[in-house]
Amino acid sequence: MMDKIRSALVKYWGYNDFLPLQKDAMECVGHGRDSIVVLPTGGGKSLCFQAPAVVMQGLTIVVSPLISLMKDQVDALRECGVPAARVDSSLELDEQRAVLAAVRSKKLKLLYMSPERLVSERTIELLKQMQLSCVAVDEAHCVSMWGHDFRPEYRQLGLLKKILPDVTVGAYTATATEHVCRDIAEQLHLEKPAILVGSFDRPNLIYKVRPRTNKLRQVCSVLDQHRGESGIVYCIRRKDVDAMCATLKAKGYNVLPYHAGMEDQDRKDNQDAFIREKVDIIVATIAFGMGIDKSNVRYVIHTGMPKSLEHYQQETGRAGRDGLEAECCLFYSGGDYGTWKGLLSDMEPEAHKIAMVKLDHMYGYCTGAACRHNAILRYFGQAPAKDNCGACDTCLGELDGIENALETAQKILSCVLRLGERFGGGYTAAVLTGSNDKRILENRHDSLSTYGLLAEHSTRTVRGWIDQLEGQAYIEKVGDYNVLAVTQKGWHIVRGNETPRLLKPAEKPAKVSRAVEDSWEGVDKGLFEALRKLRAGIARKKGIPAYVVFGDAALRDMARRRPSSYIRLLDVKGVGEKKRRQYGEAVLSTIEAYCRTNSLEMDCH
Ligand code: ADP
Ligand code: ZN
Numbered sequence: 001m002m003d004k005i006r007s008a009l010v011k012y013w014g015y016n017d018f019l020p021l022q023k024d025a026m027e028c029v030g031h032g033r034d035s036i037v038v039l040p041t042g043g044g045k046s047l048c049f050q051a052p053a054v055v056m057q058g059l060t061i062v063v064s065p066l067i068s069l070m071k072d073q074v075d076a077l078r079e080c081g082v083p084a085a086r087v088d089s090s091l092e093l094d095e096q097r098a099v100l101a102a103v104r105s106k107k108l109k110l111l112y113m114s115p116e117r118l119v120s121e122r123t124i125e126l127l128k129q130m131q132l133s134c135v136a137v138d139e140a141h142c143v144s145m146w147g148h149d150f151r152p153e154y155r156q157l158g159l160l161k162k163i164l165p166d167v168t169v170g171a172y173t174a175t176a177t178e179h180v181c182r183d184i185a186e187q188l189h190l191e192k193p194a195i196l197v198g199s200f201d202r203p204n205l206i207y208k209v210r211p212r213t214n215k216l217r218q219v220c221s222v223l224d225q226h227r228g229e230s231g232i233v234y235c236i237r238r239k240d241v242d243a244m245c246a247t248l249k250a251k252g253y254n255v256l257p258y259h260a261g262m263e264d265q266d267r268k269d270n271q272d273a274f275i276r277e278k279v280d281i282i283v284a285t286i287a288f289g290m291g292i293d294k295s296n297v298r299y300v301i302h303t304g305m306p307k308s309l310e311h312y313q314q315e316t317g318r319a320g321r322d323g324l325e326a327e328c329c330l331f332y333s334g335g336d337y338g339t340w341k342g343l344l345s346d347m348e349p350e351a352h353k354i355a356m357v358k359l360d361h362m363y364g365y366c367t368g369a370a371c372r373h374n375a376i377l378r379y380f381g382q383a384p385a386k387d388n389c390g391a392c393d394t395c396l397g398e399l400d401g402i403e404n405a406l407e408t409a410q411k412i413l414s415c416v417l418r419l420g421e422r423f424g425g426g427y428t429a430a431v432l433t434g435s436n437d438k439r440i441l442e443n444r445h446d447s448l449s450t451y452g453l454l455a456e457h458s459t460r461t462v463r464g465w466i467d468q469l470e471g472q473a474y475i476e477k478v479g480d481y482n483v484l485a486v487t488q489k490g491w492h493i494v495r496g497n498e499t500p501r502l503l504k505p506a507e508k509p510a511k512v513s514r515a516v517e518d519s520w521e522g523v524d525k526g527l528f529e530a531l532r533k534l535r536a537g538i539a540r541k542k543g544i545p546a547y548v549v550f551g552d553a554a555l556r557d558m559a560r561r562r563p564s565s566y567i568r569l570l571d572v573k574g575v576g577e578k579k580r581r582q583y584g585e586a587v588l589s590t591i592e593a594y595c596r597t598n599s600l601e602m603d604c605h
Contacts, residue, residue, distance in 0.1 A: 001030040004055040009047070012054060012080045014554070014576040019044040021198045026052050029134050029170055034193040036140070036171045036184055040200050041314075042295075042321035045172040046073060049136035053110050054082055058131030059103065062112045064138045065151055070112040072293040076548045077110060081578030086112035103130065119156045124163050132167050135160060137188065140171035144183035149290075161189040169193075174317070177381075200313075200380050204320045204519075205328050207372035207392040209365070211464050212331040215303055216247060222301050222329050223253060223281065228529075229298035230274065233283045234315055236304040236339065244303065245283040258284035275545045277536060286315060294545065295322040296552040301329045305336035305366055307344070308358035309379050312365070322551045324519050325391075332366040334425055334467055338482070367464075367471030369501040371395050405502040408454070409469060409493050412462070413486050415450035416475060417494075421485040424477075425470075428484055429462040465502050472500050519556060522604065527559040527594045534590050538583060549583070550574060562591050564602045 005026050009015045018026075021039060025048035028035035039045050053060035064070045070086040077084035085099045085108055102108050103126065117123055118135075137143075142151040143158075160169065171184050171193075185193050210218065219233060233248075235241045238259045245257040256270040256279045273279040275294055282288060286306070300319045306312045312330070320326030337359065344355045365375050372392035374384035388395045402408060415432050416423075423431075430437050431445050434452025445451060454462050466484070469475045474490040477483070492498035532546075532555060539546040550558075554574030563569045569580050569588060595602050 001052075001055070002027065005030065005051050008051050008054045010576070012082055012576045012578070013047070013051075014570070014572065014574045014579065015047075016573070019047075021196050022048055022051075024194070024196055025049075025170070028194050028196075029053075029136075029168060030056070032168045034169050034190040036173075036181055036190070036193050036195045037198075038173055038175070038181065038196065039198040040202055041174050041317035042202065042204075042323060043174070043198050045138070045174070048172065049134060049170050050077065050082065050110065053133055053136075056133035058133040059106070059108060060110045060133045060136060061118060061127070062110055062136045062138055063115050063118055063157065064112055065114070065142050065149075065154070066290070067114075069138070069293065072545070072548070074110075074112055075544050076293075079544070079548050079579065080576050082110065083108050084110040084112070087117065088112075088114060100126070106130075114153065115151075115157050116153045119159050119163070127164065132164070134168045134170055135164075137169065137171045139173060140184050140188075141173040141175035141180050143187040144175075144180045146177065146179045146183055155187065158187050158189060161191075174314075199377075199385070200382050201373055201377055201385060202317065202320065203373070203389065203391060204323055204325050205316060205391065206325060207316070207328050207330075207376075208398070209330045209332065209372065209393060211460070211467075212303070212333040213460065215331060216244075218329075218331050219244070219248075219301055219303060220251070220253075222299060222327065223248075226299050226327070228280065230277065230294065230296055231281055231299040231301065232288065232297060232315075232318060233281060233301045233303060234288075234306075235283065235285060236336070238285055240303065241283050241285055248281065248283065253281055254279055255281040255283055258282050258288040260285065260287040276539065277546045286311065289315060289318050292318065293321070294318075295547045296324070297321070297326060298324075299327040299329065301331070303331055305330065305332035305340070305362060307340045307355070307362065309362050309365060309376060310358070312362065313376060313380075322547070322553050324552055324556070330366065332363075334463060337363050341482075363467075364471040364473075367467040369394060369399065369401070369468065369472070369503055399503040402502050402504050406493065406496065406499045408465065408502055409474065409500045410496070411450065411453045412466060412469060413474065413490055413494050415448070415453065416484045416486055418448045418450050419445065419484075421478075422483050424482050425463055425466045425484060426459075429459045429466060432462050433457060433459045435459065461504070468502055469500060474500055519553075522560040523556045524559045524562070524594075524598075524600060526598065527562065527591065527600070528555055530590055530594050531555045531558055531587070534586055538586070550579070558587060558591065561604055562595055562600065562602045563588065564592065568603055 022044050025035060025037045029049055029052040037045060037048055049060060067088050067090055070088060074084045074086050085102060087096055087099050103111060137157060142149055142154040169188055169190055171188060181195060235244055238261045241257050241259045245255055248255045256273055258267055258270050274282045297319045300316050306315060316328040319328055340359050344352060347355060361379060368375060371389050371394050373389040377384050393399050415428055419428060431440060431451055432454040434455040440446055473487055474493055475484050476487050478485050493500060535546050535549050538549050551574050554572060557572045561572060566584055569575055569584055
């Protein structure tokens with residue numbers, strides 16, 4: 001069985017190897033064992049059920065929550081030469097009939113549908129007469145109230161094992177918590193399921209977190225490094241989306257907005273334009289992203305802090321699904337904390353408490369000085385893989401520590417104490433820098449011994465250090481007004497027994513991370529661009545997303561190997577037989593012409 005699956009992987013998808021846990025997950029399907037597979041976005045979940053489906057005798061049903069997701073996957077499968085279809089309410093009646101006829105004639109390998117359709121009487125009647133290989137439940141966390149996207153219609157899937165007791169069920173999700181896993185097993189009545197949980201690290205994502213100083217300039221500097229590439233700019237509020245979008249457009253960037261306040265049709269059009277690569281940049285609230293499988297999002301910018309690391313992980317997770325490097329830049333400010341606190345204030349007490357803990361973790365992440373990858377892994381309960389990830393601002397050494405951190409921290413803490421632990425971060429920073437603010441003068445805090453102790457620094461810098469001390473738990477914010485108090489741990493600093501880490505934002509240009517160097521190694525960027533143009537043309541003509549034609553990884557591999565023949569073309573990662581047949585000629589002639597004009601060597605390994 002595994003040999004067959006392996007050859008299908010090569011033949012249809014052009015991949016020679018499994019990604020982590022894919023093999024185990026496929027083995028479960030192949031051998032009829034129920035399974036729950038938890039892999040992060042981009043971990044290759046779909047292939048876990050698609051590859052076995054191709055080699056098994058019967059039909060595989062895939063349950064999916066959104067029509068857009070089904071459509072994307074079915075398009076991609078057909079592009080690879082796998083007979084797949086979907087039935088959903090957006091199809092005309094005769095289209096639906098055609099699909100059902102294909103099912104009956106056993107021509108299909110995979111059939112996508114919604115959960116409510118699957119458990120409907122008519123579908124079950126049909127399926128009882130068919131040989132089923134597997135039912136794959138995609139986005140399986142939707143059955144659980146503990147997940148982040150509970151969908152009541154998914155609950156009906158509990159009936160599945162009752163109606164079709166012999167069928168193998170595979171559940172696939174990116175939501176990691178144990179609670180959700182257990183709930184999925186229970187709700188779906190899985191039989192001794194294998195539970196496969198992958199690492200949540202996304203090594204190809206380069207995390208960068210900076211205090212927000214000049215939002216527009218910071219955003220533009222990221223955009224300028226990614227000219228011509230696809231990316232998302234997230235804003236907290238709708239009005240920020242509109243403002244940012246208008247400004248960027250005026251500056252000549254190729255942008256469109258997306259938020260829940262827009263007309264349905266406009267939203268859909270803008271999403272389509274992004275998927276089809278007619279527009280490079282989407283400025284959006286977090287309403288944007290669900291149901292988007294676009295694999296070559298090269299950067300995600302957060303112009304404000306998300307309210308939890310779960311959200312951050314999910315939103316940044318939309319970058320780099322193809323495994324190639326992608327940049328995730330977060331620009332935060334202490335004010336974001338206050339904004340969220342206000343927005344969360346009318347929740348139920350219990351839920352509010354949880355939300356505030358999550359908010360605090362998020363803020364600690366921003367102000368912290370630990371490896372970003374490790375901080376995320378630890379938060380999700382997984383052990384960090386290595387000390388230096390080589391793909392975050394901390395590990396790349398972009399954030400330099402200041403030399404006299406202990407002395408500086410002592411000045412700050414002593415000021416907090418002198419202020420009687422009754423004032424917030426902004427006020428404390430103003431006192432430390434010797435501001436002539438009216439309130440300070442009225443309170444006579446200009447006569448404190450700590451007044452002006454850090455006058456050589458800007459208030460903003462000092463405010464940042466206060467945040468960092470809070471992130472490392474030397475200071476805490478208490479009460480309704482977020483006044484600063486020194487923690488027990490903070491007293492170690494006061495006494496000089498412990499040295500905190502205080503950062504100064506580096507002025508030097510960002511280093512190129514290891515991930516970036518690797519995936520561009522040997523790639524001719526000019527040829528890559530030429531192939532991108534070719535791909536865009538094909539996609540437009542066929543009315544499918546560009547990344548469904550070829551992923552960025554495949555294009556880079558072409559521009560690296562520069563094959564001269566059909567045989568050599570199959571060496572390229574992501575080129576299976578059907579794609580070679582369909583696009584081989586165009587690809588080969590583009591490569592040939594480019595290499596001739598530029599006197600480039602071909603057939604590099
Ligand atoms: P998920 O659903 O877990 O987010 P996908 O199934 O969309 O992930 O796969 C993510 C990307 O990885 C896709 O571009 C896919 O083609 C690619 N991929 C999947 N399996 C492999 C493999 N074995 N080798 C190389 N690339 C793979
Ligand atoms: Zn790191």
